[in-house]
Amino acid sequence: MPNIEWKPDKKSPMPLYRQISLYIKNKIENGEWPVGSKIPSQRMLANTFNVNRSTITTALDELAAEGLILGKSGRGTVVMNNTWSLLSSNLPPDWISYVNAGAHKPNQLFIQEINRSEFDPSIIRLGTGELSPELLPxxxxxxxxxxxxxxxxxxxxxxxxxxxxxxxxxxxxxxxxxxxxxxxxxxxxxxxxxxxxxxxxxxxxxxxxxxxxxxxxxxxxxxxxxxxxxxxxxxxxxxxxxxxxxxxxxxxxxxxxxxxxxxxxxxxxxxxxxxxxxxxxxxxxxxxxxxxxxxxxxxxxxxxxxxxxxxxxxxxxxxxxxxxxxxxxxxxxxxxxxxxxxxxxxxxxxxxxxxxxxxxxxxxxxxxxxxxxGLYDEHLQYIRQQLKVRRKVTLSALNKYFSDIATWNIPKGGFYIWLKLNDKVYMHELFSKSLERGILINPGSIYEPQSSCSLRISYSYASLEDIEKGLYTISQVVREIINDGSIK
Missing domain, CATH: 3.40.640.10 (Type I PLP-dependent aspartate aminotransferase-like (Major domain))
Known part of the structure; x- marks a missing residue:
């Protein structure tokens, strides 16, 4: 999925759907989104632009009417060349075939979405394997x-x-x-x-x-x-x-x-x-x-x-x-x-x-x-103290919110707690529903291909308040999935 940094201007007199339509149209017409490339899903676009799904639907309908995009069964929505301006000019190279032919395999879809979402400041990152900015020296x-x-x-x-x-x-x-x-x-x-x-x-x-x-x-x-x-x-x-x-x-x-x-x-x-x-x-x-x-x-x-x-x-x-x-x-x-x-x-x-x-x-x-x-060792002493506090808060939150639905280890160092849910769930559903509520998680299937019940929880990045809030939210999502019968 293309990475999108632009946001619509909600103070502009131009309707939001029209701003979004023009943005995508410009991306297509200047060759940044070439023919055959996949448009992000409506859900992802709505989250990215912070608008209602209906706004996205209206924008995409307008683009489809102009022949710029087309919904394809099993492939989502892709860029097409059905406009007069494109049909009347020389066809561009089929960049998608080049992309698909590259020797280096693309990241897992989970990883791609994590890499994009990590730079949204509104999202709580409970899987990120790095030190919080507040801990950097x-x-x-x-x-x-x-x-x-x-x-x-x-x-x-x-x-x-x-x-x-x-x-x-x-x-x-x-x-x-x-x-x-x-x-x-x-x-x-x-x-x-x-x-x-x-x-x-x-x-x-x-x-x-x-x-x-x-x-x-x-x-x-x-x-x-x-x-x-x-x-x-x-x-x-x-x-x-x-x-x-x-x-x-x-x-x-x-x-x-x-x-x-x-x-x-x-x-x-x-x-x-x-x-x-x-x-x-x-x-x-x-x-x-x-x-x-x-x-x-x-x-x-x-x-x-x-x-x-x-x-x-x-x-x-x-x-x-x-x-x-x-x-x-x-x-x-x-x-x-x-x-x-x-x-x-x-x-x-x-x-x-x-x-x-x-x-x-x-x-x-x-x-x-x-x-x-010698400042590196001095810095490490501080980091160890802070990680100890963060681990304590995380374990306390897990005991409050997960004691009846999961088990976990108590690490002696590092960043991670390996959380195992008692019930198997569809990881894609857990990931998507958590992200919709502003919580970014790392599903265990990233690290164990057949896993459908594990999460990698990191206590190194999110603030103490966000760790508590994030774990509570994930526990609620897990319970909803289990109660809905949407388990693997």
């Missing part, structure tokens, strides 16, 4: 900018692996977690997601299978699937990923590597036990199965630190370790890192240079100064 950041400006060289490109000053600081920091690595085995990336993209195109063959926990954050992406690879989920328990079938899956499903989030898992919040970490590393070493350890939540512990990373016990170089500042400091800084064998890092660095010629020099200098100044 704005004053500290100003101080860091001043310190960085004194050290910073002219902002030219950095070397392929990234700013040496930053890589040295990361190397020093990782020593605290038992990881001994030189700066030459560290690559700076634009967030951990870019690391996964580089790995997918730089290290793996088409047709490979990625083993992972189920549920998993990785299911919400199409990084590996777009590179003609498959995902194969393994069950988890309270200690983390179950290891019994790793060897079988590696051999029978052409497993190329295993992806895991052992510390404050996304979306369940589980922390892999030290014993399970040792067992996992042992079996992967035996099977010669590389591991991607995604450790972006490590610094966000609340009750106690999680065990040392898998990478700290890795003596054979089978673990690629991912870290990031996006979850703990600033999502907009876009700084992460990959740690691994030097030949692998050099391969990934070469691909990164072909992709973007290096992460932002400014961001790298700022990130390095956060570490070098």
């Amino acid at each position: 704005n004053e500290m950041m100003k101080e860091i900018f001043k310190k960085s400006a004194e050290k910073m060289k002219p902002l030219s490109y950095e070397e392929p692996k990234g700013l040496l000053f930053l890589r040295k600081e990361i190397s020093r920091r990782l020593e605290k977690y038992g990881i001994s690595v030189s700066p030459s085995s560290i690559l700076i990336v634009s967030g951990a997601l870019q690391a996964l993209q580089l790995i997918s195109v730089g290290l793996l063959r088409k047709g490979s299978t990625i083993l992972l926990e189920e549920p998993s954050y990785l299911y919400s992406l199409h990084v590996f699937q777009s590179a003609d690879m498959r995902l194969s989920g393994l069950p988890i328990d309270d200690e983390g990923i179950q290891i019994n079938n790793i060897a079988y899956n590696k051999q029978q499903k052409n497993g190329a590597l295993l992806y895991t989030i052992p510390s404050f898992h996304n979306p369940t919040g589980i922390v892999m036990s030290i014993q399970r970490r040792k067992q996992l590393l042992e079996i992967c070493e035996k099977e010669r199965l590389p591991i991607i350890e995604d450790d972006v939540y490590r610094d966000l512990w609340i009750d106690e630190q999680s065990p040392y990373p898998l990478k700290s016990m890795d003596k054979n170089g089978i673990v690629l370790y991912l870290g990031s500042m996006s979850k703990s400091l600033s999502p907009g800084l876009r700084i992460g890192w990959v740690v691994g064998p030097q030949p692998v890092i050099e391969r990934l660095a070469d691909i990164k240079m072909q992709t973007d010629y290096g992460s932002s020099s400014l961001s790298q200098w700022i990130a390095a100064e956060w570490f070098a100044s």
Whole structure:
């Protein structure tokens, strides 16, 4: 669905339906919405423009009468070329066929709608996996900018692996977690997601299978699937990923590597036990199965630190370790890192240079100064305190509103609570009805394809008041769906 930032002017003497009709007509006639593209649903347009459905119906009827759009069974409403101005000119390229032919798969529809809705300030975001703006260190950041400006060289490109000053600081920091690595085995990336993209195109063959926990954050992406690879989920328990079938899956499903989030898992919040970490590393070493350890939540512990990373016990170089500042400091800084064998890092660095010629020099200098100044650890203490308060409020609200209709875990850190409804519901209905009431949720089916009873609840973004209000509203929607008999 096209992203819409424009809003009708309710103070204008021109009727709202006419404003909307002219807006869509202009989008079509200037080629922004090409022939064959799908028009957003009436419900979505009404929510976007904050008008009644009848207003949208009138606007679309006017466009249909002009031959600009047409409702098609099973496809919704699409842009057509039945107007005289279009018919009398050369036909434009069939951009929709180009869009559909692209190698990179589109996001899940849930994800696309979440990405659009997250920027509506009127919506309560109960699934967002980032720190609230009120928790971001704005004053500290100003101080860091001043310190960085004194050290910073002219902002030219950095070397392929990234700013040496930053890589040295990361190397020093990782020593605290038992990881001994030189700066030459560290690559700076634009967030951990870019690391996964580089790995997918730089290290793996088409047709490979990625083993992972189920549920998993990785299911919400199409990084590996777009590179003609498959995902194969393994069950988890309270200690983390179950290891019994790793060897079988590696051999029978052409497993190329295993992806895991052992510390404050996304979306369940589980922390892999030290014993399970040792067992996992042992079996992967035996099977010669590389591991991607995604450790972006490590610094966000609340009750106690999680065990040392898998990478700290890795003596054979089978673990690629991912870290990031996006979850703990600033999502907009876009700084992460990959740690691994030097030949692998050099391969990934070469691909990164072909992709973007290096992460932002400014961001790298700022990130390095956060570490070098000691302000990063000071900031983390504050964040942990705030997350503890937010978790308490969230758990209290869950006890009030969900105790008879769901169960949930109590995370020891990170952002997420994995909420399991007692009854299965149509996730699309729950998502849509919640959004209509101004609450944005992350359905469990994003992270577990067959799930129809789970939600990922985040306590990191919404205000304390909105957490309470949002959870109450979701509980009411769930009860309505169950009482209506609209369960799966």
